Amino acid sequence: MATSHTGRAEHLITVNGEQRRVTLRPADTLLYILRDELGLTGAKPGCENGDCGACTVLVDGVPMKSCLLLAIEFATPEEPAAGAVPRHIETVESLDETEVQRQFLDHWAFQCGYCTSGFLMLAEGLRRQRPGASPGEVVDWLRSNICRCTSYAEIIQAVRGTLERERSAPPPV
Amino acid sequence: MNAVGHSVARKEAPNKVTGRARYCADITPAGTLTAALVVSRHAHARIRLEVDHARHMPGVVAVLTGQDVSLLCGEVLEDRPPLAVGKVRYWGEPVALVIAHGEAEAKRAARAVRVDYQPLPVVNTVEDAIAAGAALVHERLGQYKRAQPPVVPQAQSNIADHAKIRCGDAAEGWRNSAATVSGHFALPQVEHAAVETRCARAEILHDGRVLVQSTTQAPFEVQKLLARYFHLQQGQVIVTVPLVGGAFGGKAAVQLEILAYLASRAVNGRPVQLVNSREEDMATSPVGVGLVADVKLGASAEGLLQAAELTFWLDTGAYTDSTPRVARAMCSECTGPYRVPHIRCDAYTVYTNHTYATAFRGFGHFPLTFVIERTMDRLAEQLDMDPVELRRKNLIGPGDRTPTRMALTRSTLGDPRACLDRAAELLAGPAREQTGPHTVRARGLALFWKTSSSPPNAISGAIVTFNQDGSVNLSTGTVEMGAGTKTTSAQILAERLGLDIGQVHIHTHVNTKVDPEHWKTVASLSTFMAGRAVLEAAEDAKAQLKSVAAIVLKCAPGDLSVARGRIFLTADPNIYVAFRDVAHGYTYPGGDAIGGQIVGRGSYIMRHLTLLDEETGEGHPGPSFTVGAQGVEIDWDTRSGRYRVVRAVSVVDAGRAMNPAGARTMLQGGMCMGIGLATREGVLYGRGGQRLNDQFRTYRTMRAGEQPDEYVVELVETPQIDAPFGARPLGEHGLLAMPAAVAAAVSHAIGRPVSHLPITPESLWRLTRTAEAAR
Numbered sequence: 001m002a003t004s005h006t007g008r009a010e011h012l013i014t015v016n017g018e019q020r021r022v023t024l025r026p027a028d029t030l031l032y033i034l035r036d037e038l039g040l041t042g043a044k045p046g047c048e049n050g051d052c053g054a055c056t057v058l059v060d061g062v063p064m065k066s067c068l069l070l071a072i073e074f075a076t077p078e079e080p081a082a083g084a085v086p087r088h089i090e091t092v093e094s095l096d097e098t099e100v101q102r103q104f105l106d107h108w109a110f111q112c113g114y115c116t117s118g119f120l121m122l123a124e125g126l127r128r129q130r131p132g133a134s135p136g137e138v139v140d141w142l143r144s145n146i147c148r149c150t151s152y153a154e155i156i157q158a159v160r161g162t163l164e165r166e167r168s169a170p171p172p173v
Numbered sequence: 174m175n176a177v178g179h180s181v182a183r184k185e186a187p188n189k190v191t192g193r194a195r196y197c198a199d200i201t202p203a204g205t206l207t208a209a210l211v212v213s214r215h216a217h218a219r220i221r222l223e224v225d226h227a228r229h230m231p232g233v234v235a236v237l238t239g240q241d242v243s244l245l246c247g248e249v250l251e252d253r254p255p256l257a258v259g260k261v262r263y264w265g266e267p268v269a270l271v272i273a274h275g276e277a278e279a280k281r282a283a284r285a286v287r288v289d290y291q292p293l294p295v296v297n298t299v300e301d302a303i304a305a306g307a308a309l310v311h312e313r314l315g316q317y318k319r320a321q322p323p324v325v326p327q328a329q330s331n332i333a334d335h336a337k338i339r340c341g342d343a344a345e346g347w348r349n350s351a352a353t354v355s356g357h358f359a360l361p362q363v364e365h366a367a368v369e370t371r372c373a374r375a376e377i378l379h380d381g382r383v384l385v386q387s388t389t390q391a392p393f394e395v396q397k398l399l400a401r402y403f404h405l406q407q408g409q410v411i412v413t414v415p416l417v418g419g420a421f422g423g424k425a426a427v428q429l430e431i432l433a434y435l436a437s438r439a440v441n442g443r444p445v446q447l448v449n450s451r452e453e454d455m456a457t458s459p460v461g462v463g464l465v466a467d468v469k470l471g472a473s474a475e476g477l478l479q480a481a482e483l484t485f486w487l488d489t490g491a492y493t494d495s496t497p498r499v500a501r502a503m504c505s506e507c508t509g510p511y512r513v514p515h516i517r518c519d520a521y522t523v524y525t526n527h528t529y530a531t532a533f534r535g536f537g538h539f540p541l542t543f544v545i546e547r548t549m550d551r552l553a554e555q556l557d558m559d560p561v562e563l564r565r566k567n568l569i570g571p572g573d574r575t576p577t578r579m580a581l582t583r584s585t586l587g588d589p590r591a592c593l594d595r596a597a598e599l600l601a602g603p604a605r606e607q608t609g610p611h612t613v614r615a616r617g618l619a620l621f622w623k624t625s626s627s628p629p630n631a632i633s634g635a636i637v638t639f640n641q642d643g644s645v646n647l648s649t650g651t652v653e654m655g656a657g658t659k660t661t662s663a664q665i666l667a668e669r670l671g672l673d674i675g676q677v678h679i680h681t682h683v684n685t686k687v688d689p690e691h692w693k694t695v696a697s698l699s700t701f702m703a704g705r706a707v708l709e710a711a712e713d714a715k716a717q718l719k720s721v722a723a724i725v726l727k728c729a730p731g732d733l734s735v736a737r738g739r740i741f742l743t744a745d746p747n748i749y750v751a752f753r754d755v756a757h758g759y760t761y762p763g764g765d766a767i768g769g770q771i772v773g774r775g776s777y778i779m780r781h782l783t784l785l786d787e788e789t790g791e792g793h794p795g796p797s798f799t800v801g802a803q804g805v806e807i808d809w810d811t812r813s814g815r816y817r818v819v820r821a822v823s824v825v826d827a828g829r830a831m832n833p834a835g836a837r838t839m840l841q842g843g844m845c846m847g848i849g850l851a852t853r854e855g856v857l858y859g860r861g862g863q864r865l866n867d868q869f870r871t872y873r874t875m876r877a878g879e880q881p882d883e884y885v886v887e888l889v890e891t892p893q894i895d896a897p898f899g900a901r902p903l904g905e906h907g908l909l910a911m912p913a914a915v916a917a918a919v920s921h922a923i924g925r926p927v928s929h930l931p932i933t934p935e936s937l938w939r940l941t942r943t944a945e946a947a948r
Contacts, residue, residue: 025277032276041199042192044418046368047451051869054368092192101190105182108838112655113189114196114369114418142877146869148368148419149655151845152880154838 011075014086015040016094024071031055033071034091042092042117046146053145056118056125058090063125065144090124092117099165100124103158111149118145123159131166138163176667176674177898180834184660184679185416185653195415197372197388198448205374206234208436208447209279211269211286212457213261216526216862217295217308220261222269223287230285232278235439237270242435244402248394248427250326250333251318252311253492253529255431260293262310262491263528264863265456272436272445295862296525299465299486302331303523310491310524323787324497331524333489334497338504338518338576338790346480346515350471353480354551358544360930361855362463362488362530366874369418370454373429377442381405383434384444385412390425390652391693396685398427399434414683417654421846422532424654425695426459426494455867460856461533462496463488464540468548470513476556478513478567483544485520487537490527497522499530501785502626503537505577505794509545510589510622511567516576518790526862532695534843535905538623539850539912546619546913547928550920560917561597564620568593578791581798586622587826587901588891589800593620596802596824599885604921611811614819617917618804619910624795625696625902629782633702634689635710637666637773643738643753644676645714649707650691651699652683656904657835658699662707664831665897669711671736689776697902700831701796704897705777714773721755721768780895797893799901801825803844803910805881809922814934816922818848818915821881827888828901836903837886843907844884849875850908851915855931 008025015038022037031048034040034057046054048067055066059074076086095101100123103109110116119142126133126141133141138159147155188194213220224236239258245251257268269286273279294308301307307330311317315328324334347353373387383405389395392412400407417424429447436445449458464487471480485503489496500520507518533539553560568590569575571583579585600616608614636648647666651658663677670677680688691703719730722740726733726748734743741749750759758768785792803823809816821844830836853873857865866872892899916927923937925944 027277035199036201040192041195044196044369045198045448046370047869049451049868049870051451052368095191104190105186108182108834110186110189111657111839111842112367112369112417112419113185113194114367116189117192120190139878146368146874146876148366148421148846148874149842150838151841151884152875152877153841153884156877 011072012078013071013074013076013089015089016091026070026072028071029067030069030071030074031066034066040091040093044114044117046115053122054115054118056121056145058121058125060087061125061128063122092120095120095124098124100127100162103161107154107158107161109150109154109158115145115147119147119155123162126159127162127166131163133163135160176664177831179832181660181664181674181832183657184663185681196369196418197386197415200386200415201446202444205444205446206272206274206440207276207279208433208445209271209283210267210453210457211271211283211288212453213257213264213266213268215261215290215292216264217293218261218290219259219293220257220268221289224269227271227282227285230282232274233271233282234274235272236286237435237439239268245317246398246402246431247320247493248495249321249324249497250493251320255435263526265528266491267432267457270432270436272440296331297858297862299488299523299525302525303486307331310526323784325787332521333493333524334500334522336497336500336504336520336790337788338507338516339788340576340578341515343480343482343515343517347471349473349479351474352552352555353469353471354548354555355467355469356544356548356551356928358464358466358468358547358928360464360540360543362490362527363461363533363850363854364455364856364872365421365423365461365533366872367419367421367423370449370451371424371429371458372446372448373433374444374446375430375433375437376444377437379442381409383410385410385430385433387412387414387430388417388424389414389427389430390417390420390654390695391427392652392683392685393650393690394693395427395430399430402431403434412685414652416681417652420654421534422461422695423459425693426531428458451869452867455872456528456864459494459529459531462499462530462537466544468544470548470552472552472556476558476563476566478511480515481508481513483507483518486523487520488525488527488530489522490525490529492529493522494529494531496530498626499532499537502794503541504790505575505624505626505785506538506541506622507576509542509549510569510620510800512569512573518576527858528856528864535623535909536626536696538621538909539847542619542621542910543913543916543930546910547916547926550917551926561593561618564593565590576790577785577794579793583891584894585797587798587800587828588889589620589622591889592800592802592824592826595887596804596822599822600804600806613809613811613922614806615809615918615922616804616806617914617921618802619913619917620802621906621909622798622800623906623909624798625698626794627692627696627698627779629779629784631692631702631779633691633706633777635662635703635706635775636689637710637714639752639756639771641753641757643751643756644678645670645672646678647707648680648688649703650683650688651703652694653681654694656699656839657832658694658703661700661831662703665704665707666711669708670715672738697904700900701896701902702777706775708775708897709777710773710775713775714771717771718752718755721759722750724767725750725755725759797896797901799826799903799906801906801910803914805914805918807915807918807922814937816919818881820883820885821848822885823907824887824889825903825906826891826901827903828893828896829890829899830888831898831900836888839903840886840907841884843905844911845875845880847908847911848915851912851930851932853931853933
């Protein structure tokens with residue numbers, strides 16, 4: 001593995017089910033690598049200190065703010081140790097005709113759309129982690145992100161709608 | 174079909190839920206250099222820079238300082254150097270610009286630029302600024318070029334502009350007044366806080382063209398200003414704007430575009446991108462004005478308003494930008510939507526050592542509404558009259574004149590009475606009721622009105638072309654920043670051409686080279702101005718379609734109608750040709766052809782607007798008004814002083830709801846922002862003028878769960894007859910009266926008038942304590 005004097009080196013990371021080879025410095029945030037190295041610009045910078053959540057992605061299914069994560073934490077060696085499972089990053093680009101996207105469209109849960117990727121990933125994480133979340137719990141989760149255009153009522157309705165839909169859906173065959 | 178009046182989803186909505194919607198910083202060509210700002214850490218100081226070390230750091234291509242740039246810029250008054258020269262005037266002001274190969278290198282070098290400060294006395298409040306012997310923020314105010322009059326600077330002072338309304342005879346007004354009330358108000362500057370920070374990229378090609386991409390609301394203004402400042406032909410400057418991630422007025426100011434151009438020029442025209450950090454976006458780029466105001470109202474014993482005397486001091490911070498225009502907009506509607514025969518209003522644009530200010534959603538009308546509506550409530554109290562009744566009695570109506578002597582009609586004004594009556598009904602209940610041992614429910618209501626206060630010669634345009642399948646392409650110069658303006662234009666075109674909305678393709682991004690000029694995407698005017706241009710373009714295209722179809726169908730053009738992608742005989746729709754068969758010329762079976770490509774053209778220029786007279790304020794500031802009534806119910810905890818807005822109501826005269834769900838959610842979003850302004854938002858400065866809240870954790874906006882349990886939005890529909898389908902502007906209005914309504918409710922709850930923002934529990938505790946100490 002080539003390492004330059006700035007500490008820049010090649011690593012493998014797993015994003016949206018694909019293994020990607022990236023060159024990164026130990027100080028590079030995951031947000032920076034997703035956007036500037038991998039061209040996944042769905043995750044947005046809004047504050048780069050964890051306040052706004054526009055950069056939210058899923059890490060092993062859990063929503064996290066990618067501006068607060070170092071990309072190198074997700075690097076896997078070329079030949080992983082036996083039994084080691086690479087940590088899996090999912091970005092908004094991996095969502096395809098999901099219930100949460102439909103609900104955001106139906107409820108007009110965005111205007112300018114800049115915070116939307118982050119809210120979608122937060123909601124998707126909630127759906128997976130806490131499918132039975134109470135209305136209060138939904139709001140608690142959504143408090144981590146900022147939207148400046150909508151009234152929040154639309155986003156909350158979209159997320160509650162997603163969970164309700166999930167609960168009433170017939171179990172997969 | 175029938176696109177207008179339906180809740181049509183935003184054209185770009187599918188891209189916004191898949192991460193595929195592209196914003197400025199998402200589109201960066203390979204090889205783009207990064208610029209980083211060095212910003213001032215003093216509010217007012219002489220500066221000396223040491224940049225040699227930074228210049229020689231790895232990855233650095235160039236370092237620019239104010240010494241390298243001989244330029245003063247400003248929309249109204251040219252008072253602002255792009256990089257500070259000699260002294261800094263606010264904490265966060267750009268003093269140097271580092272251009273490097275990567276972000277890390279640029280930021281590292283920016284930190285290595287040494288700035289020596291020799292502090293000067295800080296003008297930290299409006300009161301400081303207007304005090305005798307105040308330190309001057311601008312020593313050469315008298316020499317600045319007036320780029321866009323009217324603006325009336327007072328040399329050797331901190332008054333950058335003085336706008337006036339003189340209407341009737343104030344002395345007579347006071348003589349006729351049995352009751353008078355006065356109020357003093359202080360409202361802080363506020364942040365636009367769009368989640369996307371501002372960004373600009375510039376590149377200078379060797380053929381002389383200048384390519385600029387930015388987050389601007391005003392691409393054509395960027396084009397004109399860059400051409401003027403740097404002696405370019407306007408056509409050389411090409412500005413593109415992708416989707417914008419929220420703007421709220423803050424992206425109408427031209428700042429980073431100038432810096433990006435300077436940066437590119439310093440590196441032989443290579444592309445350079447400058448993206449604000451959140452902290453820069455809040456402290457370095459402009460904010461919304463702060464306001465100190467004295468308001469005095471007089472009324473007869475029956476409660477009829479006789480006189481209004483208002484003095485506004487607008488805290489524009491270190492530079493004027495658009496504040497003199499904001500001041501005139503406030504003067505124009507200084508009485509609120511009420512009939513007042515005798516008016517005297519003075520609006521001063523005041524320099525301080527604060528972050529400079531620009532337009533903010535509502536263009537001065539949320540602070541204006543706050544001070545008027547709070548004073549109306551005081552007047553009602555003094556007259557012992559129901560505040561709704563007092564407002565009803567004094568409502569302005571058709572046949573009345575505004576403070577600028579603009580005569581009103583039902584079409585230009587709308588129906589404030591209908592809004593007020595319905596809002597009062599929706600908020601029925603006691604102003605204050607004890608709902609538990611320590612809980613009080615209180616209600617408050619306020620009215621707003623607003624016209625556009627736009628330049629009298631503002632223009633817009635639209636171009637319609639056809640595809641071979643008969644679908645159409647629509648080009649306008651409006652920026653899509655969340656308000657759905659492109660979709661509204663598409664609805665209008667679909668409606669007029671009788672096409673399905675899916676058959677109207679829009680240019681999402683604006684490009685000044687190919688899209689027709691639209692003045693600026695501000696003042697909630699896109700539906701009106703771009704809409705009028707689209708209507709004209711649709712008619713132009715239809716006339717051309719008919720003239721070719723008339724030959725094909727062997728009839729007069731007047732015999733033909735257009736709908737569902739066809740031009741048909743009105744008397745027999747079975748005789749027709751399809752758009753696709755004539756839009757690019759009609760080809761006969763033998764191969765010979767007639768007609769040609771059809772290009773629909775439409776334009777609009779404001780009609781009958783005038784600048785305001787410098788002495789009296791007389792003039793015609795906008796084409797129409799949007800009026801509305803808003804109110805809230807709050808639950809107040811008598812022990813902790815904490816309160817929560819539980820219900821928020823808006824009744825707005827929309828003229829016509831072009832897109833009902835779009836209108837409702839736009840207003841609701843504005844209401845949420847307004848509640849944020851009422852309850853928590855405000856720029857804070859330390860004793861030395863240093864900025865105390867330049868992050869989302871310290872400048873608190875609303876978050877999920879803090880919104881009311883219930884939003885009620887109802888629309889009145891009084892058509893504005895010269896607007897497309899009667900629709901009035903709606904984009905800014907959801908927030909306008911919310912802070913006033915919250916203050917009214919809190920005043921009822923605590924039994925004391927609230928005259929400040931934001932209304933935090935701590936501020937209420939101070940208010941109560943001060944009142945008790947005074948007793």
